[in-house]
Amino acid sequence: MIAPDVSTAIATLRELIEMSRAVVPFTGAGISTECGIPDFRSPGGIWTRMRPIDFSDFVASQEARDESWRRRFAMQEQFGAAKPGRGHQALASLYRARKSPGLITQNIDNLHQASGIAAEDVVELHGNTTYATCLDCAVRYELSWVKERYDATGRAPDCPACGGHIKTATVSFGQAMPEDAMRRAEELTLAADLFVAIGSSLVVWPAAGFPLMAKRNGARLVIINREPTEFDDAADLVVRHDIGSVLEPFIAMVRTNA
Numbered sequence: 485m486i487a488p489d490v491s492t493a494i495a496t497l498r499e500l501i502e503m504s505r506a507v508v509p510f511t512g513a514g515i516s517t518e519c520g521i522p523d524f525r526s527p528g529g530i531w532t533r534m535r536p537i538d539f540s541d542f543v544a545s546q547e548a549r550d551e552s553w554r555r556r557f558a559m560q561e562q563f564g565a566a567k568p569g570r571g572h573q574a575l576a577s578l579y580r581a582r583k584s585p586g587l588i589t590q591n592i593d594n595l596h597q598a599s600g601i602a603a604e605d606v607v608e609l610h611g612n613t614t615y616a617t618c619l620d621c622a623v624r625y626e627l628s629w630v631k632e633r634y635d636a637t638g639r640a641p642d643c644p645a646c647g648g649h650i651k652t653a654t655v656s657f658g659q660a661m662p663e664d665a666m667r668r669a670e671e672l673t674l675a676a677d678l679f680v681a682i683g684s685s686l687v688v689w690p691a692a693g694f695p696l697m698a699k700r701n702g703a704r705l706v707i708i709n710r711e712p713t714e715f716d717d718a719a720d721l722v723v724r725h726d727i728g729s730v731l732e733p734f735i736a737m738v739r740t741n742a
């Protein structure tokens with residue numbers, strides 16, 4: 485069913501949530517756009533104007549690392565100012581009410597953790613851009629530490645402990661998917677009796693695999709996205725309205741029930 489309007493979408497989603505015991509959200513860029521985080525892959529998005537730096541280039545070239553960090557610091561104003569939106573708050577409410585064991589996200593903005601979901605219950609398929617790690621020894625570095633060195637030399641610093649390259653904790657184009665995150669995402673998907681894909685076009689691998697995995701495992705499937713997706717025919721409910729407006733009532737709903 486495609487929800488004809490926002491109020492039908494909210495009413496139907498409420499019924500589905502009430503009859504479920506394990507709601508597993510799967511989120512993409514669309515949930516964060518109201519927070520000022522741009523959708524990099526959308527038309528006019530950054531990747532349509534600027535070629536992303538491939539992981540192999542990052543590893544091979546100091547210039548690529550310098551450019552990669554220059555771009556990251558240029559986006560800090562947006563990332564640094566972003567606060568969880570209505571969608572994040574609604575999902576955090578479901579989590580606090582123990583309706584949702586955790587969620588899977590394609591986003592790298594840390595906003596689910598900022599909304600109150602424990603870091604270990606947020607499965608990040610594409611990593612996290614709000615901190616950095618050494619590619620060799622995995623030691624964590626804060627962005628402020630990297631920026632200080634970058635500003636002083638104009639170059640991306642290497643790890644003082646082991647000499648490895650330091651990169652935001654994201655999964656770059658050409659970089660292997662994190663096995664642990666993939667395994668936990670599969671576990672969550674198979675634990676779901678209601679799988680809710682939110683703000684993802686569901687075209688980027690491996691995002692596309694999870695809704696169908698949930699559906700085949702017997703879960704109900706809801707897709708909330710501005711544009712149609714390939715999986716709309718398989719969904720029990722399709723919502724093509726503004727994510728924040730659709731999810732906002734669930735902030736209050738769970739608070740009063742909890």
Ligand SMILES: [Zn+2]
Binds near residue numbers: 618621645
């Ligand atoms: Zn290191």
